[in-house]
Amino acid sequence: MEHNSIARPIRCKAAVCKAAGEPLEMEEVEVAPPRAHEVRVKIVCTSLCHTDITFWRMKDGPSMFPCILGHEAVGVVESVGEQVQEVAVGDTVVPVFLAQCGECADCLSPRSNLCSALPYRPGMPRDGTTRFSLAASGEPVHNFLSVSSFAEYTVVDVAHVVRLGGDALPPEQACLLGCGRVHWVGAAWKVAAVEPDSTVAVFGLGAVGLAVAQGSKMRGATRIIGVDVNPDKFEIGKKLGVTEFVNPNDIGEQTVSEVIKEMTGGAGADYCFECIGSVSVMAEAFKSSRIGWGKTVVLGVDGSAAPISIPSFDIMRGRSVVGSYFGGIKPKDDIPVLANKCLHKELELDEFITHRMGFDDINRAFDLLAQVQCLRCIIWMDGAEQKAGA
Ligand SMILES: NC(=O)c1ccc[n+]([C@@H]2O[C@H](COP(=O)([O-])OP(=O)(O)OC[C@H]3O[C@@H](n4cnc5c(N)ncnc54)[C@H](O)[C@@H]3O)[C@@H](O)[C@H]2O)c1
Numbered sequence: 481m482e483h484n485s486i487a488r489p490i491r492c493k494a495a496v497c498k499a500a501g502e503p504l505e506m507e508e509v510e511v512a513p514p515r516a517h518e519v520r521v522k523i524v525c526t527s528l529c530h531t532d533i534t535f536w537r538m539k540d541g542p543s544m545f546p547c548i549l550g551h552e553a554v555g556v557v558e559s560v561g562e563q564v565q566e567v568a569v570g571d572t573v574v575p576v577f578l579a580q581c582g583e584c585a586d587c588l589s590p591r592s593n594l595c596s597a598l599p600y601r602p603g604m605p606r607d608g609t610t611r612f613s614l615a616a617s618g619e620p621v622h623n624f625l626s627v628s629s630f631a632e633y634t635v636v637d638v639a640h641v642v643r644l645g646g647d648a649l650p651p652e653q654a655c656l657l658g659c660g661r662v663h664w665v666g667a668a669w670k671v672a673a674v675e676p677d678s679t680v681a682v683f684g685l686g687a688v689g690l691a692v693a694q695g696s697k698m699r700g701a702t703r704i705i706g707v708d709v710n711p712d713k714f715e716i717g718k719k720l721g722v723t724e725f726v727n728p729n730d731i732g733e734q735t736v737s738e739v740i741k742e743m744t745g746g747a748g749a750d751y752c753f754e755c756i757g758s759v760s761v762m763a764e765a766f767k768s769s770r771i772g773w774g775k776t777v778v779l780g781v782d783g784s785a786a787p788i789s790i791p792s793f794d795i796m797r798g799r800s801v802v803g804s805y806f807g808g809i810k811p812k813d814d815i816p817v818l819a820n821k822c823l824h825k826e827l828e829l830d831e832f833i834t835h836r837m838g839f840d841d842i843n844r845a846f847d848l849l850a851q852v853q854c855l856r857c858i859i860w861m862d863g864a865e866q867k868a869g870a
Pocket residue numbers: 530663683684685686687688689707708709710713728755756757758761778779780781782804805806807
C-alpha cells in the first residue's frame with residue numbers, strides 16, 4: 481500500500497473556476513500527496529449537478545476562487561495517507577460530499593445521516609487546507625464540497641469515500657451514485673418509506689423530482705402525480721414512473737391541492753414531495769396530503785430560508801412534514817446497497833444519462849444542464865473512453 485511517505489505530488493489537468501460565472505479554464509495543477517486519513521483518487525468520470533452551477537454562479541456566496549468544482553464522480557485510489565485502512569490502492573471509490581466518520585453520535589444512530597464529527601467546512605474536512613495549487617505559479621486552488629472532481633486527480637478524506645466492492649458497476653452508473661439521483665431516490669426510500677399501492681404527488685419534475693418519482697415507483701406506489709409548470713416534463717416523467725400530470729397554469733381558478741384532492745376521491749395524496757424550493761408550494765403540497773397519515777417531504781431549498789405557513793389543526797389531524805437532506809442516505813452504508821440494486825436492474829440510472837463528453841468540453845456541460853432534456857452529462861476524463869451516443 482502506497483503511503484504518503486512515498487507518494488509524490490502529481491501534475492495533471494484540472495478545470496479551474498477562477499471567478500463566479502466565468503468559463504472554467506483547463507490548467508496544469510499540482511496535487512499534493514494525501515495526508516493522514518486522506519486518499520488520492522484518479523477520477524475516471526464525473527458529472528455536473530445543479531449544485532455545481534449554483535456555487536459557480538454565486539458571486540457573494542461561500543465559494544472561494546480559484547477553485548475546482550465537481551462532486552459527482554467515480555475513481556480509483558492512487559495512493560493513501562497514514563491511518564487509512566478502509567481502502568487500498570486500486571480500489572474503485574465514489575467520493576461523496578457528505579462525511580460518514582462512523583463514530584460520532586449521528587453516524588451511530590439510524591436516525592441521522594449528518595455526521596457531526598466532520599460537518600461541512602470549506603477546504604479539507606480535518607484542517608481546512610487544500611491539496612491543489614497551480615503548477616505554473618504555486619497559487620493555491622481551493623477545493624469544493626470535499627470532493628473537487630473536475631480534475632484528473634483529487635485528494636479526498638477517507639470519511640468521504642465509499643468503496644464499491646463486488647461485481648463492477650459500469651463507471652457511468654457508479655458516478656451517478658455520488659450525488660444527484662440516488663440521494664433523491666432515498667427521499668422516497670428512506671425518509672418517506674413510501675408504502676406499496678400508495679398515491680404520491682411530486683411537486684417539480686426537475687432532476688430531483690424525477691428521482692423521487694422513480695424512488696416512489698421502486699417502493700411500489702401505484703399513482704404518481706407529477707406537478708410542473710413545464711408540460712415537457714410529463715414526457716420524461718412518464719419514463720420514470722409519473723402516471724398523471726397537473727400543470728398549475730391549466731387549472732383555472734382551482735388550486736393544485738383542490739385538483740389533487742379531486743383526483744384522489746377527496747382524500748389527498750399519501751405522500752407529497754416538494755422538489756422546487758418554494759415555501760408557497762411547500763404549503764400547497766401539505767394541503768394536498770391526506771388527513772390521518774399524509775406525509776409531506778421537503779427537498780427543495782428556499783434560498784431565504786423563509787418559514788412555511790401550515791395550519792396547526794391540520795398537523796393535529798395526522799399530517800406531518802419532514803425534510804430530506806441527501807435523501808437520508810448514509811453514504812457508506814447505503815450507496816453499496818443502491819449499487820447492488822443498479823447491478824440487478826432494480827434501480828434505473830441509464831435513463832438519467834442524456835449526454836456524454838470528454839473532459840476538454842466540460843464548459844459545454846454547463847450550457848447543457850440548463851436545457852429541459854439534459855438530466856446528466858457524463859464527463860469522461862480520458863476522452864478516448866468517451867462512449868458514442870447522445
Ligand atoms: N434536499 C436535498 O438533498 C437537495 C439536493 C439537491 C437539490 N435540492 C433542491 O431541490 C430543488 C429542485 O432541484 P432540481 O435540480 O430538480 O431543479 P430544477 O430547476 O431542475 O427543477 C425544478 C422544477 O420545478 C418546476 N417548477 C418551478 N416552479 C414551479 C411551480 N411554482 N409549480 C410547479 N412546478 C414548478 C420547474 O419547471 C422544474 O421542472 C432545488 O431547490 C434544489 O436546491 C435539494
